[in-house]
Amino acid sequence: MNVEQALDKLKDEGYKFTGKREQLLHVFAEEKRYLSARDVLTAMQTQFPNVSFDTVYRNLSLFEDMEILEVTELEGEKRFRFRCSTTHHHHHLICLECGKTKQIHACPMDWLKENGEQEFEVTGHKFEIYGYCTECQLVASHT
The missing domain is CATH 1.10.10.10 (Winged helix-like DNA-binding domain superfamily/Winged helix DNA-binding domain)
Known part of the structure; x- marks a missing residue:
């Protein structure tokens, strides 16, 4: 967008x-x-x-x-x-310091599909990983 x-x-x-x-x-x-x-x-x-x-x-x-x-x-x-412009399924890495995001294309829901999880119908999900980007790691290490 x-x-x-x-x-x-x-x-x-x-x-x-x-x-x-x-x-x-x-x-x-x-x-x-x-x-x-x-x-x-x-x-x-x-x-x-x-x-x-x-x-x-x-x-x-x-x-x-x-x-x-x-x-x-x-x-x-x-x-x-x-909202991301891409239409393909993806998730994000999110920096807790500056808020920058990076797309990741691996999805933990693939594990459910591969392992035949049949007892639960998934209707939607959201997966985010939080941490610190390279720039914010450098700043934090100098304080």
Whole structure:
């Protein structure tokens, strides 16, 4: 997903185009990582000093419902990022320090298929691995 695709999706589904919505999408395009609502609010206040937390959170929820953004929970707080553009099945490595993500293509659900798990019908799953990226490991080792 990118800004243009997201704006097209908003338009196609009958939602109003606003400068705040466009700016919110640009925040995600520039960051390429999971962001909290507070991160987004801070980034938006440079262009929209009076934007409220409620406005940001309401639009984040809308974008999640529209599958423009995907969400995870880190340290008890929802974090958002652009939904991956790829249509193939994958999971993510997520840095706990900076929020950067990396796609991984192995899936633990393959084990269930290979081992003939027939007693449970899986209707969906989410698999994330948390740790520290190379850059954040280097910073942590010097503190």
